[in-house]
Amino acid sequence: MSTDVCSLLGCGIDEEHAYEQSAYEGPLARWCPGCGDHMILAVTQRLLFEEQLRPEQVVFVSGIGCSSRFPHYMKTYGFHGIHGRALPVATGIKLTRPDLHVFAVMGDGDCCSIGAAHWIHAIRYNVDMVAMLLDNNIYGLTKNQTSPTTPQGHPSNTQPRGSYLPALNPLTATLGVTNASFVAQTADWAPGHLHATLEAAYRHKGFAFVRILQRCPVWTPAVFRDAAQDPKRNEILVDAKGIHDADTEKLGGKLVPHDPSDLHAARRLAEDGGAVRLGLFYRDESKPRYDETRHQRAFAAEERIRVLDQEFDRYAV
Amino acid sequence: MSTTTTIPPRARVQRSKEHILEVVSDSGEGAQKCGQSFGAVSAKMGNGAWTVEIIPAEIQPPPRTPGSASGVRIRIGEREVTNWGDEADLCVAFNEQVLLSRHRLGALKEDATILVENMWATHDDPLVRTAWEKAMEELSGRSYRIVGVPMEEQCLAVTDNPRRGKNMFILGLLAWIYDRDMERVREQIALQFRKKSPEVCSKNIELMELGARWAEANLDFRIEVKAVPATAPMVVMNGNQALGMGAMAAGLDLCAMYPITPATSVSHYLGEVFESVGGIVHQAEDEIAAIGAAIGASYAGKVAFTVTSGPGLALKTEFIGLAVMTETPLVIVDVQRGGPSTGLPTKVEQSDLLAAMFGQPGDAPKVILAPATIEECFHCMVTARRIAESLRCVVLVLSDANLATGVQPFVRPKLDPRWQATPFDPAPVPEGMRPYEWDERLGLSRRFVPGQPGGMFVATGLCHDEGSKVTYAPEVNQRGCEMRSRKIAVFQQTLLPPPVSGPDEGDLLILGWGSTKGAIEEAAERARDEGLKVSSAHLSFLSPLQPGLPDLCRRFRQVMTVEINYSDRADAPFVAAESRRLGQLAYILRGQLLLDVDCWTRVPGEPLRPGRILEAIREKLSKGVAR
Numbered sequence: 001m002s003t004d005v006c007s008l009l010g011c012g013i014d015e016e017h018a019y020e021q022s023a024y025e026g027p028l029a030r031w032c033p034g035c036g037d038h039m040i041l042a043v044t045q046r047l048l049f050e051e052q053l054r055p056e057q058v059v060f061v062s063g064i065g066c067s068s069r070f071p072h073y074m075k076t077y078g079f080h081g082i083h084g085r086a087l088p089v090a091t092g093i094k095l096t097r098p099d100l101h102v103f104a105v106m107g108d109g110d111c112c113s114i115g116a117a118h119w120i121h122a123i124r125y126n127v128d129m130v131a132m133l134l135d136n137n138i139y140g141l142t143k144n145q146t147s148p149t150t151p152q153g154h155p156s157n158t159q160p161r162g163s164y165l166p167a168l169n170p171l172t173a174t175l176g177v178t179n180a181s182f183v184a185q186t187a188d189w190a191p192g193h194l195h196a197t198l199e200a201a202y203r204h205k206g207f208a209f210v211r212i213l214q215r216c217p218v219w220t221p222a223v224f225r226d227a228a229q230d231p232k233r234n235e236i237l238v239d240a241k242g243i244h245d246a247d248t249e250k251l252g253g254k255l256v257p258h259d260p261s262d263l264h265a266a267r268r269l270a271e272d273g274g275a276v277r278l279g280l281f282y283r284d285e286s287k288p289r290y291d292e293t294r295h296q297r298a299f300a301a302e303e304r305i306r307v308l309d310q311e312f313d314r315y316a317v
Numbered sequence: 318m319s320t321t322t323t324i325p326p327r328a329r330v331q332r333s334k335e336h337i338l339e340v341v342s343d344s345g346e347g348a349q350k351c352g353q354s355f356g357a358v359s360a361k362m363g364n365g366a367w368t369v370e371i372i373p374a375e376i377q378p379p380p381r382t383p384g385s386a387s388g389v390r391i392r393i394g395e396r397e398v399t400n401w402g403d404e405a406d407l408c409v410a411f412n413e414q415v416l417l418s419r420h421r422l423g424a425l426k427e428d429a430t431i432l433v434e435n436m437w438a439t440h441d442d443p444l445v446r447t448a449w450e451k452a453m454e455e456l457s458g459r460s461y462r463i464v465g466v467p468m469e470e471q472c473l474a475v476t477d478n479p480r481r482g483k484n485m486f487i488l489g490l491l492a493w494i495y496d497r498d499m500e501r502v503r504e505q506i507a508l509q510f511r512k513k514s515p516e517v518c519s520k521n522i523e524l525m526e527l528g529a530r531w532a533e534a535n536l537d538f539r540i541e542v543k544a545v546p547a548t549a550p551m552v553v554m555n556g557n558q559a560l561g562m563g564a565m566a567a568g569l570d571l572c573a574m575y576p577i578t579p580a581t582s583v584s585h586y587l588g589e590v591f592e593s594v595g596g597i598v599h600q601a602e603d604e605i606a607a608i609g610a611a612i613g614a615s616y617a618g619k620v621a622f623t624v625t626s627g628p629g630l631a632l633k634t635e636f637i638g639l640a641v642m643t644e645t646p647l648v649i650v651d652v653q654r655g656g657p658s659t660g661l662p663t664k665v666e667q668s669d670l671l672a673a674m675f676g677q678p679g680d681a682p683k684v685i686l687a688p689a690t691i692e693e694c695f696h697c698m699v700t701a702r703r704i705a706e707s708l709r710c711v712v713l714v715l716s717d718a719n720l721a722t723g724v725q726p727f728v729r730p731k732l733d734p735r736w737q738a739t740p741f742d743p744a745p746v747p748e749g750m751r752p753y754e755w756d757e758r759l760g761l762s763r764r765f766v767p768g769q770p771g772g773m774f775v776a777t778g779l780c781h782d783e784g785s786k787v788t789y790a791p792e793v794n795q796r797g798c799e800m801r802s803r804k805i806a807v808f809q810q811t812l813l814p815p816p817v818s819g820p821d822e823g824d825l826l827i828l829g830w831g832s833t834k835g836a837i838e839e840a841a842e843r844a845r846d847e848g849l850k851v852s853s854a855h856l857s858f859l860s861p862l863q864p865g866l867p868d869l870c871r872r873f874r875q876v877m878t879v880e881i882n883y884s885d886r887a888d889a890p891f892v893a894a895e896s897r898r899l900g901q902l903a904y905i906l907r908g909q910l911l912l913d914v915d916c917w918t919r920v921p922g923e924p925l926r927p928g929r930i931l932e933a934i935r936e937k938l939s940k941g942v943a944r
């Protein structure tokens with residue numbers, strides 16, 4: 001494809017320049033040492049580099065939280081908004097600028113608590129974007145409060161005798177919403193799998209929901225310790241149509257065959273069952289996309305005025 | 318031009334500069350259609366007209382109850398009509414219960430003429446007959462002139478379903494009384510039923526003509542309100558339609574909203590037509606998401622607006638602050654209703670001014686403007702979009718339920734393509750330029766849009782410097798606040814003083830804003846006719862304020878705002894200078910300009926009547942206190 005065709009189609013690949021990886025790298029990230037967000041950032045930058053996206057065609061939208069600092073460390077456009085509301089902003093961007101590549105980065109408090117209404121509706125709108133849930137099972141930025149995904153019994157500053165309720169499961173919740181089109185889970189400690197997952201999510205036409213299990217060595221050092229240190233405990237969903245990462249699959253975790261078009265099986269597998277399951281739970285690209293359905297061509301000013309003038313005829317006295 | 322029917326010798330013609338009539342029925346009986354057609358025909362003939370709907374609180378209230386009163390009030394005049402007026406001169410009621418509702422609300426003149434369906438007097442059901450008798454007894458306390466009209470009985474001659482045809486019969490009756498141009502009435506009916514079969518249309522015309530014939534044979538009065546056909550082409554619509562059309566004229570791309578009365582009908586209107594100019598109405602999952610989507614679209618180079626009412630404005634608060642902080646252009650329309658809380662969902666109030674101005678925690682300077690007429694509802698959208706884009710700021714438009722449902726003819730605007738937003742330019746950002754490179758004097762900076770090479774930056778609600786880098790350095794926050802404020806100050810320099818209606822000095826100046834303009838000006842004019850030295854001025858901009866107010870106020874002995882929001886009466890029990898709560902514009906004027914401004918405000922859930930404002934003026938001038 002020539003550059004012109006590319007830019008016309010908005011696919012964002014510019015054959016004239018090859019972008020270096022550094023073209024996507026912003027200032028040094030200020031997360032704590034050992035924070036899982038560092039790896040997620042690096043893998044994301046790598047993906048953009050491999051896809052050779054034009055940095056000006058990419059927008060990272062976030063809410064508020066440690067994880068929501070993400071856009072600042074990219075060298076693309078970014079919108080660091082307010083707590084819980086990344087998805088409405090991302091929806092507004094993609095709805096009116098389908099040529100842009102939109103990524104929404106959220107924390108578990110951000111997405112599953114204060115922004116839960118938007119989360120449910122964004123799944124249903126199925127607007128073409130990558131939604132990354134950086135789930136550390138805790139409120140990180142505000143220093144250790146219980147989040148909806150905090151494991152039951154895990155103490156925090158707001159629930160020092162342990163979280164009272166069973167944790168909310170973002171996967172079953174997402175899979176329960178009508179019109180869900182892409183649901184995957186991956187982890188910061190499995191970079192190859194993380195990469196393959198983000199790549200599949202980026203390529204997916206629709207709302208690609210990726211829950212990324214993210215280690216927070218400061219507040220929840222224990223929640224993913226076993227899973228990260230002993231990958232054999234994890235289960236990897238495998239299928240020809242699924243997400244494939246040889247490195248992760250070699251680590252000795254149980255390989256669970258799963259056809260990602262099977263919604264019922266996906267829901268069953270997403271249920272908590274002890275082991276951490278990584279992989280593509282569900283994908284259906286035939287689901288209607290709100291951004292596509294609502295797409296409007298651009299009208300010139302004169303054209304708009306002409307239509308409006310006719311509209312005035314209807315109200316003429 | 319009007320075709321004169323032969324007037325029976327006994328029909329007395331009463332000439333009047335203006336007249337107020339109401340048509341009320343049970344909800345669903347079509348009084349609104351009848352009234353609106355009458356209003357449209359009157360406007361076409363060249364009368365000034367203001368039409369406002371009478372809306373029951375429930376969707377399907379029980380019939381034959383005062384609560385089911387649904388209909389329309391039409392005020393027609395020789396000249397332009399700017400408000401709904403005082404009490405009605407004439408009322409057509411489809412049953413005595415809906416009539417009672419108008420009576421109890423004090424909507425009818427002491428000597429109003431009432432035309433009421435009389436079949437209820439002799440109804441088979443004794444309960445109905447008793448209800449009728451009781452109602453007549455209650456009404457007899459006034460000197461109404463009540464005329465029974467056998468509406469359904471008459472309509473039976475043309476249709477088997479007279480309940481549904483009555484409204485056209487009444488249209489004919491009114492057309493005869495007010496000597497409307499019959500050809501125009503027929504055209505109006507044809508227009509109204511254009512989507513129905515020709516038989517339906519001709520049947521309705523037949524019913525209308527029947528009404529006119531019945532009136533001619535049975536009524537002994539007619540009313541003449543001279544009409545001077547307009548020379549300029551006119552259009553007629555309500556304020557929410559005008560806002561929607563204004564959005565299209567301004568070249569807005571996205572209307573993101575969540576349904577809320579009385580704002581929703583803007584999106585109903587746009588839902589029908591916006592796509593024909595490439596626009597999108599996005600019904601979001603809530604008001605927060607709606608403004609979020611609008612901000613996203615604006616950040617991405619489009620200009621978006623969100624439309625809501627009080628409770629929705631409350632929800633949007635945090636995002637408004639974000640738009641201010643990120644300097645994302647945004648138009649917010651608040652069609653105000655009664656508050657606080659769910660308040661009076663369908664009724665007018667002007668209680669959101671302070672919330673609009675100060676509702677966001679932190680310093681959030683913005684532009685606030687308020688249309689005063691239906692015509693201004695159209696033009697203000699163009700203005701709002703332009704300001705939002707050129708200042709990279711939030712513009713809040715305060716309309717209200719009175720404008721939303723009021724229908725008034727106005728001169729058809731000459732549309733101009735330059736009103737439209739210019740599509741964003743994807744050219745690279747000049748080397749080295751930063752996203753908030755404020756011009757020190759003006760506080761203005763250039764907007765970068767995704768897609769522009771070299772412009773990559775992260776918009777953030779955190780304190781940031783010119784490069785949008787997050788920093789908590791004390792001087793940076795001071796400077797950011799200063800720059801966001803300065804551009805508003807710069808903008809204020811472009812505004813004109815509010816024009817004065819009446820002499821520019823005197824004993825009392827009334828200041829108002831929004832939909833009360835017509836009623837205030839009318840009241841002041843009537844006061845001047847009584848010899849009182851009263852003038853008025855109406856503010857189009859509330860933030861920043863227009864220039865010239867201190868000078869203007871000094872030329873009057875007293876200054877008073879008139880507003881539809883709550884304030885304590887100065888002489889109310891326990892009220893002291895420290896505790897007296899003021900009208901919202903009064904607060905602003907006193908705080909901003911150190912002016913001794915009093916206020917007279919009411920929250921009746923209906924537009925202010927000019928007669929009531931006149932009383933307040935008289936009180937104020939005789940006692941120094943308006944009650």
Ligand SMILES: Cc1ncc(C[n+]2csc(CCOP(=O)(O)OP(=O)(O)O)c2C)c(N)n1
Nearest residue numbers: 064065066067083107108109110139140141
């Ligand atoms: C409206 C609002 N409420 C509360 C906060 C405070 N707050 C900031 S981040 C946060 C939670 C962060 O947790 P999470 O979303 O899981 O992100 P993390 O820091 O763990 O990445 C809270 C409660 C806020 N900024 N805004």
Ligand code: SF4
Nearest residue numbers: 031032035066140216
């Ligand atoms: S507190 Fe936890 S989540 Fe936040 S930066 Fe530190 S390690 Fe990461």
Ligand SMILES: [Mg+2]
Nearest residue numbers: 107108136138
């Ligand atoms: Mg978290």
